[in-house]
Amino acid sequence: MVPKGPYKLCTVNTAPDRAKRLVGRLVEDVKDTYTIVYVENCERVEDVKSMCERNKPDVLFCASMWTIEESEEIQRIAREIVPGVRTMAIPHGLQVEKGPDAVVEFLKERWPQLVER
Template identity: 85%
Template structure:
């Protein structure tokens, strides 16, 4: 079976190395089913617009350091630039409270329904 995709993924995370590492784990774990290309991370809400304009991503993730209000704003900007983009906010504090494995598991658990939408 050919993997679905490729899906262009952008992330908004103030720790870009961690974003790359965790998304890399997700990409590796689901590669038989989905092809995901992590094309860019930005570290500030102010940079979301230009990142989305440059990359026209299929999917955008907000990391767990953002508040609900910040995540909502990030996702609103992304949808304004890329109609039909699929967005997801990782629950605030998940990385700090439960660690990187919990983030990877959360993303892998949500991915199929996110991209099926």
């Protein structure tokens, strides 16, 4: 079976190294089914617009350090710049409360519904 994709992925995370590690685990775990190309991370809400303009991502993840309001704003900006972009906010506090494995599992569980709708 040929993997679906490629899907260009951007993240909004104040810890870019952690974002890269976690996305790397997701990419590795789903590579037989999906091709995910991790393009860029930005660390500030103010940078979401320019990141989306540069990369036109298919998917954008908001990290768990953002409040619900901040995540909603990030996703709104992304959709304004790239109509049809699929966005997902990792639940606030998930990384702190349950660790990186929980974040990777959360992403893996939701990836198919996110990209195949």
